[in-house]
Amino acid sequence: MTVLVFLDPAHDDGRIVDATQPQLMATDLGATRGDGLFESLLAVDGTPRKLDAHLRRLASSAAALDLSVPDADAWRRAISTGLREFAAAEPNRTTAAVKLLATRGVEGASQATAWVQVTPVPAATLAQREAGLRVLLLERGYDSTVAQRAPWLLIGAKTLSYAVNMAAVRYAKAHGADDVIFTSSDGKVLEGPTSTVLLAHDRDGQKTLVTPQLESGILPGTSQSALFDAAQEQGWELGYGPLEPHHLYEADAVWLISSIRLLAPVVSLDGQELRTSPALTTELSDLVERFV
Template sequence: MTVLVFLDPAHDDGKVVDASQPQLMATDLGATRGDGIFESMLAVDGSPRKEQAHLSRLASSAAALDLDVPDADAWSRAIRTGLGEFAAAEPDQRNAVVKLVATRGVEGAGRATAWVQVAPVPASTLAQRKAGLKVLFLERGYDSTVAQRAPWLLMGAKTLSYAVNMAAVRHARANGADDVIFTSSDGKVLEGPTSTVLLAYDRDGQKTLLTPQLESGILAGTSQSALFAAAKEQGWELGYGPLEPHDLLDADAVWLISSIRLLVPVLVLDGQELRTSAALTAELTELVDRFV
């Protein structure tokens, strides 16, 4: 069951349409050029997680693309319409993926196309939460300072142009892995195609949680940010890179975190088994469940 709700000025709470029928114009710039933005969030029992953080990042991405999109209140109303329709159709589904999409619209029309999509969490995503991940390092092809030199590359925006990210995941799967961690051409750890990198050290009674620095051109992770805030309250030290591949190989545990898959341990990296910690994973998973 997939629910689609288009943001339409004539419908205050959004316009529900038939997801089994064509809805997007073939001349929409989101389809022809990937000219648009999106966000994905988890909803549990009809309640979207980190909604305001996702709406804030959507607005930031829209500003980076100079894209005029509906305001946060309009998105929130459409989200609730979509979740209501989904709950009515799928009463036994506690979890749902809520995707917000905005494109530059039909070429020449001068108006954005925007919609909310609500669907079940894929079974493969749930399986990876339990099984952990085998991951490959892949070079992204940029150095870690390019975002500061070339803002038109939109390195920190969540755009629809995900062809490279999906190609990286397909390459990983063709080579016996599940996912990817990108590195820069100057040897810095960046992010996953759809996730943020986390690593931890538990040394001399002090637990430290680290993630790559945003200045390297990665997407600001809403789940990573929420987890860092919760971990700080629990006495963890926090760090923001710069990180290099050897830091992950030396860590006591490494994870990928995202809004839908949540916190997943990395078990193997470039064919090398990593240290893992059931205790650290359990502690952080509890924080994710409570605050993320």
């Protein structure tokens, strides 16, 4: 079941279309050049999670791309329409994956193409929260300072140009793994293709949660940010890298976190088993369920 709602000035609450029929022009720059952006978020019982944070990041990505997109209220109305339609078609599902997409539109036109997509959360995604992830370290091919030197590379914006990210995941699966953690050419830990890296230490009762530095050229994680806020209120200390691979091997636990999969433990890295902590995973997963 897929629900598509296009943001259309002639339809205040969005225009529902048939997802089984072609909807995008072949000359749309999102299709021909990957020129656009997106956001993915989880909806529970018809309510989108962290919507404000996702809309802020969408606006930030749009500014980086110099792309004019509908305003936040228009997105909110279209999301509500999509979730109502999804609930009517799938009344027994309590969760849904919501994707917001915008492209530069048809070549030569001045208006963006924008739509909301609502689908079930894949069962395989849910299973990874329980089973954990076997992960490979793969070099991304640039150093950790390039984002500051070359803003035109759009590092830190959530663009449609995900071919490299998906190629990395396919490479991991072809080599017996589930996912990837990217590293920079100067040896820093960055992020997953669709997730943020977290690690934890528990030393004499003081728990510390650490993530890579944003300045190293990663996408700001909405789930990571919300979890950090919740963990800090529960007495956790927070850290922001810089991280190198040896920090992952030395941690008491490592996770990948994202808006749809949520918190998934990393059980091995480049074939070497990592320490895992069911207790820490349970504690953080509870915070994710409540606040993320």
